[in-house]
Amino acid sequence: MIETTAALTEACQTLAQSDFVTVDTEFLRESTFWPELCLIQMASPELEVLVDPLAKGIDLAPFFELMANPNVTKVFHAARQDLEIVYHLGNMLPAPLFDTQVAAMVCGYGDSISYDQLVARTTGVTLDKSSRFTDWRHRPLNEKQLTYALADVTHLREVYKKLMQQLEREGRTAWLTEEMAVLESPATYDLPxxxxxxxxxxxxxxxxxxxxxxxxxxxxxxxxxxxxxxxxxxxxxxxxxxxxxxxxxxxxxxxxxxxxxxxxxxxxxxxxxxxxxxxxxxxxxxxLPRVPRPAQPPEGAAAAAELLKVLLKIIADQQQVAARVIASSDDLDQIAAHGEAAEVAAMSGWRRELFGEPALKLINGDMALRFVDKKVQIVTL
CATH class of the missing domain: 1.10.150.80 (HRDC domain)
Structure with a gap:
């Protein structure tokens, strides 16, 4: 357990020599507005460390410097709450960033897969989650708790490598880059x-x-x-x-x-x-401000949105991508109502190529869905 600024500086200098570092935090926020940071876990291929942010006199500046290092990819799983903590305490956001939960959705592991499930499916390792509800403010932490905490970053190294290989093999690295841009934006964590x-x-x-x-x-x-x-x-x-x-x-x-x-x-x-x-x-x-009222969709838009849901599921299954990464329910409603003019993520970039164009063809009558041999098929008219 790192409890001094000097030890943290040395560890961060070593971690900075790697291409990537896996990161996790343990925190409590049941009784506070801002999450209370209780533990930081980090690992590179060469080093594994636990940092005690509650240690008397410790300065986390070396940690924030590492998080800002543009030459080191910071790997998190379900990063949003961890990033909120870093943003609040360090007034910065880690970059470049890689969220394995988002990457797993792009790689076909389903919506919002948990860390232990992803580790099991990619490495075959079953994690002991019995210390999940630890009071991380308590000191000293016992060996079981420390082992549990460290496992949140040690197995993440192998998960990261396998997901990166799959993304590169399938040409989907750019898909993830767009998703990371949202997590790397301060506006995501600082609602006025x-x-x-x-x-x-x-x-x-x-x-x-x-x-x-x-x-x-x-x-x-x-x-x-x-x-x-x-x-x-x-x-x-x-x-x-x-x-x-x-x-x-x-x-x-x-x-x-x-x-x-x-x-x-x-x-x-x-x-x-x-x-x-x-x-x-x-x-x-x-x-006085006008009360926001949802726009009345054109006649037939609700039925069109239902058809788009079926189309989205077919394409998501074919491409082995989580449907919510491609388009949200609001995206479908907007496309059904406004077609080409819909200003949604599903109508730009790789999403448009994958789903937006077929969606337009479906609602414009240039494509159809039919049920054959117990399966729904896409038919070009």
Missing amino acids: PDEAWTRLKMRVKKPIEFAVMKAVAEWRENEARGRNVPRGRVLKDDAIYEIAQQQPQTPEALARLRMIPKGWERSSSAHGLIEAVKSAFMIPKAD
């Missing part, structure tokens, strides 16, 4: 507080209700970040919907709401919430 309302369901009907919901969602986001507590601990989503509808502007009005705990209206937090509600009423009526 004034857009916090996008996390909520649209349960409002009037512009003033929408304005209140946006203001309260922004207030809650800032409050949760400032206090480093989960959003739901500041205010439940259902409470935001009720506040948007009832629009309390006094502690007494707030106290009458069903979703507000008894006595909470007298807290300092309640004062900030009421000010947020009042801020919505300061917006001129003509400037």
Whole structure:
């Protein structure tokens, strides 16, 4: 276990000599807004290390320097939460990046395959996951916990090599590059507080209700970040919907709401919430935000989307690629409604060649689906 900056510097210098390094983190976030980093695991073909970020006096700068090294590919499995931690603590994102879960979808291992399942299918090794629910803040960690943690990066080396070989053999390396661009973008991990309302369901009907919901969602986001507590601990989503509808502007009005705990209206937090509600009423009526409403699809679009789902499954099975990597349900709805004009990922790059063009042919009547010998077939007309 690395517990000093000097030891971390030496390890990172050694790891930086390799073409790739596998990385994983252990963290807790049940009681905080920001994930609490408790352990870092890294491995190259020559070295395997565990880093204790909770060790007194340790500086993680060498780790962030390694993550930023353009000559070393950083290999994660299901990287998003690990990357969120690195972004929050180091104000940077690892690059170049390789996510084995995404690569596995491109290589036909199904949607969102777990690490232990991927290790078993690529290497034949069965991992012991009994330490999965460890309290990683506890010190000292026992040998079983350390072995479990290290296994998250040691087997990942072989998984990475095999997936890379398959991607290169099938000419799909560029497919993965597009997916990694999303993970390498800071916008993926830093939603501005004034857009916090996008996390909520649209349960409002009037512009003033929408304005209140946006203001309260922004207030809650800032409050949760400032206090480093989960959003739901500041205010439940259902409470935001009720506040948007009832629009309390006094502690007494707030106290009458069903979703507000008894006595909470007298807290300092309640004062900030009421000010947020009042801020919505300061917006001129003509400037109130419009309530987003889904566009009404053209007649026949719903049936066309169902046909596109069948086409997507056929192509995904033929190409041995997870369907969700090619196109999302929203992509299918947009193509069914707008055809060539649909501004979705499935209509550009390799996805268009693989699925977008056949999809257009299907909805334009130049292609058909038929059921023969217990299978659905694609037929060019």
